[in-house]
Amino acid sequence: MKVTAVAHTNIALIKYWGKRDEKLILPSNSSLSITLDKFFTETTFEWDDSQKKDVLVLNGVEREDAKVQRYLDVLRSEFGIASRAVIHSENHVPTAAGLASSASAFAALAVAASASLARNDSKMELSRLARLGSGSASRSIFGGLAIWQKGENTDGSDSYAVPFESELTNQLAVVVAIVSDQPKKISSRDGMKQTVQTSPFFGEWTKTAELDLELIKKAFAHSDFTQVGEILEHNAMKMHATTLSANPPFTYFSQESLLVMEAVRKLRADGIEAYFTMDAGPNVKIVCLKQDEEKVASRVEPLVGRVLICHAGEGAKVIQNENGN
Ligand code: DP6
DSSP, X not given: OOEEEEEEEEEEEEOOOOEEETTTTEESSOEEEEEEEEEEEEEEXXXXXXXXXXXXXXXXEXXXXXXXXXXXXXXXXHHTOOOEEEEEEEEEOGGGXXXXXXXXXXXXXXXXXXXXXXXXXXXXXXXXXXXXXXXXXXXXXXXXXXXXXXXXXXXXXXXXXXXXXXXTGGGEEEXXXXXXXXXXXXXXXXXXXXXXXXXXXXXXXXXXXXXXXXXXXXXXXXXXXXXHHHHHHHHHHHHHHHHHTSSSOOOOOOHHHHHXXXXXXXXXXXXXXXXXXXXXXXXXXXXXXXXXXXXXXXXXXXXXXXXXXXXXXXXXXXXXXXXXX
16 A cells, blocks of 8 residues: 655754664664654655565655665565565755754654555554664654653664653744755764764763753653753763764864854853754754744854754654545
8 A cells, every 4th residue: 555654853852872783773872852843754655566676766866775775674574574665755854954864764664664554553663663764763753752762672672762741842942053954974873883882981971861861851840941951952962072082083063063052152141041952963953942942043043044943843644545544
């Protein structure tokens, strides 16, 4: 059955950085994210017995993609089938911001591939399946805040995301400062691998990330935005410290990223609560309350040229199938 699914990307407030099992994509620490409304992937998927090979059309262009190819083999083995897949996928990223993410891509793929077989997988099972494509995709199954539990089992059966409710979720804004729309120089997959293998701080990172997760959960439970902001900003900097201490060292910071961070500190000095986070690229995401989003955006825009204001987005879902539902 041909189905179309949509998934939004997410930004981690407590980062996933490092795997304990590369093949099964099992993380060294649990993480927490917010799914965003502005960036999403729409994927039309069909398992097709008449095809001799998998077909992937991305933004209208037929492509070979090793990550997707590997993932389809994983799904075939999970589902116990041999069929080939025909995939049409569109990344909806306003103004080509270069923020298309593997999170939305693999979450949409997992949901569509499962629905195409009418499997009725639970959200937690879909999250586990999405994880097998890209770790952060496990969190995009859910809207709002989600926690990817690292799990304890060696087969990954307990490593999936769960929703996390907070009254703060719908008060939050994420102002994305678009520093660059170029592809990242070191992918997150390679960057975290290099860090795990060579940074003397990696063990400390996983411990501190687990502690941060417990603290931020309490802060969200008390709707304490100041605490939430301080924890998320510190957590991002601790993650990036592991790249600077890798061998050879590397960094995702650019000059503009540092300028934006400085502007955010200045905003705070001026009484506007805003906190920054960064992933495996130079764009800076600023977390603030909706009431301050315009002030934050107008302060940062002159530094980078382009900003986008996002709010909490929805979880991944099927939007159409052949039965017209
Ligand atoms: C810095 O999920 O892209 O964005 O599991 O290897 O596909 P793979 O990596 P990916 O890594 C995301 C890393 C991060 C932090 C985060 O999203 O938690």
